[in-house]
Amino acid sequence: LESNILFDRKYDDVPDHWPHVVVVGAGFGGLSCVNRLKNLPVRITLIDRHNYHLFQPLLYQIATAGLSPADVATPIRGLFRKDGNVRVVLGEVDAIDSKSKTVTFGQNSMDYDHLVLATGASHSYFGKDEWAPFAPGLKTIEDGVSVRAHVLRAFEKAESSSDPSRIERLLTFVIVGAGPTGVELAGAIAELARHGLKDEFSQIDPARARILLVQSGDRILPAFPKELSAHAAQSLEDLGVEIRLGSRVTNIAADHVEIGKESQIATETVLWAAGVVASPAGRWLDAETDRAGRVQVDDHLRVTGHENVFAIGDTAGSNGWKGNPVPGLAPAAKQAGNHVAKSIENQLLGKAGLEPFAYQHQGSLATIGRKSAVADFGFIKLHGAIAWWLWGAVHVGFLSGTRNRIAVLVNWIWSYFTLQLGIRLITGKDSGA
Numbered sequence: 001l002e003s004n005i006l007f008d009r010k011y012d013d014v015p016d017h018w019p020h021v022v023v024v025g026a027g028f029g030g031l032s033c034v035n036r037l038k039n040l041p042v043r044i045t046l047i048d049r050h051n052y053h054l055f056q057p058l059l060y061q062i063a064t065a066g067l068s069p070a071d072v073a074t075p076i077r078g079l080f081r082k083d084g085n086v087r088v089v090l091g092e093v094d095a096i097d098s099k100s101k102t103v104t105f106g107q108n109s110m111d112y113d114h115l116v117l118a119t120g121a122s123h124s125y126f127g128k129d130e131w132a133p134f135a136p137g138l139k140t141i142e143d144g145v146s147v148r149a150h151v152l153r154a155f156e157k158a159e160s161s162s163d164p165s166r167i168e169r170l171l172t173f174v175i176v177g178a179g180p181t182g183v184e185l186a187g188a189i190a191e192l193a194r195h196g197l198k199d200e201f202s203q204i205d206p207a208r209a210r211i212l213l214v215q216s217g218d219r220i221l222p223a224f225p226k227e228l229s230a231h232a233a234q235s236l237e238d239l240g241v242e243i244r245l246g247s248r249v250t251n252i253a254a255d256h257v258e259i260g261k262e263s264q265i266a267t268e269t270v271l272w273a274a275g276v277v278a279s280p281a282g283r284w285l286d287a288e289t290d291r292a293g294r295v296q297v298d299d300h301l302r303v304t305g306h307e308n309v310f311a312i313g314d315t316a317g318s319n320g321w322k323g324n325p326v327p328g329l330a331p332a333a334k335q336a337g338n339h340v341a342k343s344i345e346n347q348l349l350g351k352a353g354l355e356p357f358a359y360q361h362q363g364s365l366a367t368i369g370r371k372s373a374v375a376d377f378g379f380i381k382l383h384g385a386i387a388w389w390l391w392g393a394v395h396v397g398f399l400s401g402t403r404n405r406i407a408v409l410v411n412w413i414w415s416y417f418t419l420q421l422g423i424r425l426i427t428g429k430d431s432g433a
C-alpha cells in the first residue's frame, strides 16, 4: 500500500520509518540507482555538488563550439519532480562516518541507513599537478566552456598579432592522450579550424592551424581493435591531424610542451586527455583503494568493512567484468547503479539470491569529426560514415531529456549541412580582449 501511494506524497509526508538511502553523485551511476529505488518504500536523498546531471560523452562538443552547455546537462531537481520520496540536495560531500552512519557536506550532515557513493572521477596528471594550469582537462561544464574560450581566443590572438612566430605558436594545438576523448577533441578542433572558421578572419588562415595528437603508446584508441585504431588514425590524418605515437610528454609550460628529451613544440594550447583518478571517496571512508584511487568493492559493490556502504561507477574498483576491472564507461556506471538498487531492494524485502554484479559490455564508440567514427560491438566492427550515424543515434538516444535530444539533433543537422558551428562564443572569466 505504501509503495502504491508513493506518487501522491510530498517528501514531508513520507514516513520516517522508511529506510533512508543517501546517494552521493547524480552522474550515470547515481541516477540509475535512484531511478530504480524510487519505486520502493524508501526515503532517498540525492546529493550532488552541481544542480545538473552532465552527459560527459558530449562534453568535448562544448569545448569545440559544437553544442551549448544546456544541451548536454539536465537539472537534477526536474528529473524527480514527481517522485515524492526523492529529495535532491545541492552539496559537496567531504566526510563520511560509517560507524555513526553520517554523511557530511560543508556545514551540514545527515544520517543514512544505506549509502551509495557515485562520485565519479577527475583527470590525473600522473603526479605532475603543476601542468594543470597549462593543460586543462575535460570533466565539468566549466572545463568545457573554458577550453572553448581558450581555443577560440587562440585564433583571435593570432589574428591580432603581427609576430609570425607567435602566430604559429597560437595556431598550434596539442592534445595529450589518444583515447576516445583525445581523438574526439583532435577531430573536432581540426574541423573547427578547416571548416567552422572558414572565411571569418582577414590576417590569418585558420585552416593552417597545426593539430597534434600525442600518445605514449603505439596506437591511438588502444581499447579498440587494431584495425579500428588504424581507420581512426586515417580519418584524423585526412583532417590534417598529426599523430605522434610512442611520445611521452615530459614538461608543459605556458608557451610550449616538451615531448621526450629532444622535441619541444611551441604552443599556447595544450589539452589534457591522458588519465583519470577516482573521486576521494576512498579517503572519506579510509577504505582500501587501487592505484587510480578507486574504492575496492566486493561482488555486490559493497565497500569492504563498511556496513551498508556501496561504491559504483568511476569511483569504484570492481572486478565484475569476468574477473577483470570494470571500465570507466557510462553503461558500466548505469549497470552498477541498477545492481546496487536491486541489492538494497532484496535486503529490505528479505529476498536472497542476487547474482554478483556482472558488467555486460555493449560496445565502444568514438567519433572523428563530423563524418567518421569507429564502433566495436565485438561480433561486428564498423567504421566511416555508417559508424558515425550509429554514434549519433546512440548519443542522442542516451541523452537525458527530450529538450536536449531535440536541441542536439537540430545543432548537428545544422552544422552537418552548413559546416558552421553556432556556439563560437568566448565567455566566462577573462572573456574580454
Ligand SMILES: Cc1cc2nc3c(=O)[nH]c(=O)nc-3n(C[C@H](O)[C@H](O)[C@H](O)COP(=O)(O)OP(=O)(O)OC[C@H]3O[C@@H](n4cnc5c(N)ncnc54)[C@H](O)[C@@H]3O)c2cc1C
Residues within 6 Å of the ligand: 024, 025, 026, 027, 028, 029, 030, 047, 048, 049, 050, 052, 053, 054, 056, 057, 058, 059, 060, 091, 092, 093, 094, 118, 119, 120, 121, 138, 139, 180, 181, 279, 312, 313, 314, 315, 327, 328, 329, 330, 331, 333, 365
Ligand atoms: C570527456 C569525457 C568523455 C567521455 N566519453 C564517454 C563515452 O563516449 N562513452 C562512455 O561510455 N563513457 C564516456 N565517458 C566516461 C563516462 O562519462 C563515465 O564513465 C561516467 O560518467 C561515470 O559515471 P559515474 O556515475 O561514476 O560518475 P559521473 O557521471 O562522473 O558523476 C559523478 C557525479 O558526482 C558528483 N560529485 C562528485 N564529487 C562529489 C562530491 N564530493 N559531493 C557531491 N557530488 C559529487 C559530480 O558532480 C557528478 O554529478 C567520458 C568521460 C569524460 C570525462
